[in-house]
Amino acid sequence: MLNLFILMLERVGLIILVAYILMNVQHFKTILTKRQLFSTKVQLIIVFSIFAIISNFTGVAISRDQVVSDQLLITLSADASLANTRALTIGVSGFIGGPVVGLSVGVISGIVRYFQGGEAAFIYVISSILIGLFSGIYGARSMRKNSYPKVKEGMIVGAVMESIQMLCILIFGGHFLASLTLVGFIAFPMILINSLGTAIFLSIIDSTLRHEEQTKAVQTHDVLQLANETLPYFRAGMHERSCTEAAKIIMRFIKVSAVSITNQERILAHVGAASDHHIPSNGILTNLSKEVLKSGKIKEAHSHDEIGCDFPGCPLEAAIVIPLRSKGATVGILKMYFTDATKLTFVERQLAEGLGNIFSSQIELGEMELQGKLLQDAEIKSLQAQVNPHFFFNAINTVSALIRVDSEKARSLLIQLSHFFRSNLQGARTNLIPLSKELEQVKAYLSLEQARFPDRYQVNIEVEDGLSEVLVPPFLVQILVENAFKHAFGSRKIDNQIWVDVTKHEQGIQVSVKDNGLGIETERLIKLGKEVVLSEKGTGSALENLNKRLISLFGESGKLQFETSTQGTAVSCTVPYREREE
Structure with missing residues (x-):
């Protein structure tokens, strides 16, 4: 039994490792916030079905009360059974996606397990379906609240799900004494391992999403504070003093190498790298800036050549250029520069685009206030x-x-x-x-x-x-x-x-x-x-x-x-x- 416990621990470790990697994929984190959508349910079914199939093929072959193989198993001998983490993956799929996902993963996993063969393989089709259905019903409660089961709940329900499988073996096994011997050998390690695995899986999901929420909260706070601090300067109008102060504030909040603000003709402010030649009062230097002023559309550059600065030795290697608009016309541009091109990511683009909209509104607000004074x-x-x-x-x-x-x-x-x-x-x-x-x-x-x-x-x-x-x-x-x-x-x-x-x-x-x-x-x-x-x-x-x-x-x-x-x-x-x- 101890040997089986250690082997099962290795299997659940594999599943947890894959789960951790998966939770660091942005797309998967995104779909977890949209679990009610049909497309999300389809994707969850695919992901957890793959998990369940891996659980089947990496299980431990058992004959009565002996471990006979811990290698990759495609098929089993007629008198063998399989200890695996299938109940864990099916249960978690139900917790996350509800009855449709849980039942679908249960059916797929059960069918794969059936074709692997072994002693009374049909039992595991029944148990897989029951586990998927019951875990899905339980998960539907938390879906209605737009939350996930707690770790402690996952541990308890995970143990219950594996117990359902043990009960199915006893009921449908045919030879009660033989079934009882099998259950006595595998029940404790499988219930314990699947219970702990379910709890750890849910813990990874909970901590990842909580970290996402905290990160978004910090970013939102920073953006709001940034908007609040730059508001008086953009409201004061597009001139060197106000734009320089605004650029300094942007540099303080955003991780960029340099910030530049121009009107339609010249540089009004440049703070950070390349300040020796991107000098306020000078005409606009880069071709990229001229293109944005002409088109009124946001543009990115991922190399020094794309930026188009002709100054020898300019350290700027990437940039995102956002038009500043007022009354439908481009009145200037905001440029965020990077000395390392890899620092310009999708997140920086989204942030810059949002800031451009805020600053444009602030500029328009300043013009409205000027008219108000008139x-x-x-x-x-x-x-x-x-x-x-x-x-x-x-x-x-x-x-x-x-x-x-x-x-x-x-x-x-x-x-x-x-x-x-x-x-x-x-x-x-x-x-x-x-x-x-x-x-x-x-x-x-x-x-x-x-x-x-x-x-x-x-x-x-x-x-x-x-x-x-x-x-x-x-x-x-x-x-x-x-x-x-x-x-x-x-x-x-x-x-x-x-x-x-x-x-x-x-x-x-x-x-x-x-x-x-x-x-x-x-x-x-x-x-x-x-x-x-x-x-x-x-x-x-x-x-x-x-x-x-x-x-x-x-x-x-x-x-x-x-x-x-x-x-x-x-x-x-x-x-x-x-x-x-x-």
Whole structure:
């Protein structure tokens, strides 16, 4: 029995070694996080079936209570049995992949074992199927929780799985005394070895995935801290001082040999190796950088020649170059250099690409803040059409949150925010703008609000044919829509409808914004458009200032008209028909 225990220990050591190697393959670690997918189950069946077949062929041949062979076994003599680690591999497959994987591996392993022959070989088909089914059912519990059985659980259940095999030998063996003799010889070492092997296998999986999670947590923390520390510099604009400080921070967090940042024409910062000739204020040196500026696509170089630096003795051997974009245009590039080309891996590329998106968003955010400052211009104040600060900060916060989870959507919202502020700035410089421009402003505003409150509001815009070039006061529709968003619906989160209608009228063009909100109290209604009306969500000054502009432009006939009931409110005005001159 001791001899059998040592031989079985060698076999389980082989399986554990293969398992350790497998858990260091990135693809296998990745599929373990997607166990519910059909493709993953197929791959697990293939992997563990190979494990089970190896277990069968590397088993120890036994006749009654004697070890007869410990060599590679393809076939067995008619009176021989096989002690192996098959139950371990089938059990672990069920723990990891659930009933489908466990049962499939059990069937395949049992069939292979049957064709190996030996005494009552059909028993091992039955036991393999039962082990795969029971371990799969047990594993399904942990799959629903997106976890794995604990090591202690694996040890206990592993022993139970091997005990099932011993029980099958006793029940289906035919000659009870002979079966009892066999079980008495192999039961203890096989139950112990398979129990320990299952526990070790699960321990390897648990420690590997835990290490992966810890690594990702550290990387995420570093990236967030990096983004936080570089934010004020990229927001300050693309110039030498800010980019140099940002490059130093990137060097501190990322394991690279050098970091360089350029605009479209020259080097703004270079920190690290090759600083003697990659000098700020110089023109862009490398052909690789010029290609990225032209194409706007990320590129890699894995040799000095691919980088394209003509300076003799330049130590840079690899690089990844990421375009920095703002408003859809490439405004500069971020370059990460390596003096050892083997250091540039897939992980570095993914990290660099993510940082490029973050830094691009930071640059756009800086431009938005610059436009926000322009909104303080006295001319905008005189028109009282500046963006509500709460809306501005809410929009920035929304974009900030999206940068981490959906950088493309965040970029899109930043562009919409850019359009919104540009329209505010342009609108402040003229008394009348085309209706089409005003509606672009409204749509930019809606996209930002819909990002904050998905599906809370439904806005329907209807414009009568031929009116897109009619001149209207800037911010007319936008302020009325914004006012409905803020005040019409209270805390209601569904069925919030707003209708914007622009139609021809006897006296010109009628612009109407109607909602299905809660209505306006009488005492508040008589003050709207005439004086500041305090509320929980604002001062009411926007309607007052809009009304004053309308009256100033068109007289009393142009002032705001209010109609309200418990079914909603309609705010309208009449604008004289006037088209933009070509």
